[in-house]
Amino acid sequence: MRFPLRVLVFIVVVTSSVTVKAQDSSEAWIRGALAPQYFAVSVENVERSVEWYSEAFGLNQLGGSRAEDDSWQIENLGNNWLVVEIIRDARDADSSRSKGIRKVGFYIQDVRIVADRVEQATGERPRALDFQELSQRLIQIHDPDGNIIQLFSPLDSQE
Numbered sequence: 001m002r003f004p005l006r007v008l009v010f011i012v013v014v015t016s017s018v019t020v021k022a023q024d025s026s027e028a029w030i031r032g033a034l035a036p037q038y039f040a041v042s043v044e045n046v047e048r049s050v051e052w053y054s055e056a057f058g059l060n061q062l063g064g065s066r067a068e069d070d071s072w073q074i075e076n077l078g079n080n081w082l083v084v085e086i087i088r089d090a091r092d093a094d095s096s097r098s099k100g101i102r103k104v105g106f107y108i109q110d111v112r113i114v115a116d117r118v119e120q121a122t123g124e125r126p127r128a129l130d131f132q133e134l135s136q137r138l139i140q141i142h143d144p145d146g147n148i149i150q151l152f153s154p155l156d157s158q159e
Contacts, residue, residue: 036078039104040085043145046073049086052144053077055121059084082106103140103148111139111153130155 043049053059059077064086066073072089108114111128118141119125126139138152 035081036083037081037106038083038085039101040087041101041104041143041145041147042087042089043143043147044088045144046075046086046088048144050075050077053084053086056141056143056149057082057084101147103150105138105150105152107152109153111137111151114141114151115139 041049050061054061054077057077057079059079059082062076062078062083064073064075071091072087074088075086077084077086115126115128118139126141128137128139130137132155135155136152137155138150141149141151143149
């Protein structure tokens with residue numbers, strides 16, 4: 001699935017320019033998400049991150065752009081369920097925008113399968129945490145820049 005760069009830029013501009021405060025309401029603003037999901041991550045080395053996200057999530061390169069003076073670079077990766085925007089921007093080094101996402105999470109069928117794959121690829125197995133009260137098991141993996149990807153699955157499907 002390919003998304004034109006102008007569509008992704010439009011999404012980023014629209015979502016980053018609207019800040020609203022939550023009101024007391026019994027109804028959620030967002031009642032369900034449709035695929036593909038999206039997140040953007042600020043990185044130091046675009047090529048290294050493209051390789052990591054492509055391998056970890058099975059993403060394909062969708063396109064990107066770069067400043068003529070190399071002050072910023074963007075690469076978009078995606079598949080049928082996820083789009084990841086990889087951003088390196090030296091201009092934001094001292095601004096509040098450079099803070100980025102603390103972590104992002106996905107609910108998947110079985111985190112043990114991912115833990116097996118990570119261990120096979122890296123030699124290190126992510127620690128699984130069980131939350132009985134939520135009936136969930138989770139693992140965390142880190143991209144090359146230390147950004148956290150948290151993966152959840154139900155406990156009952158794994159026993």
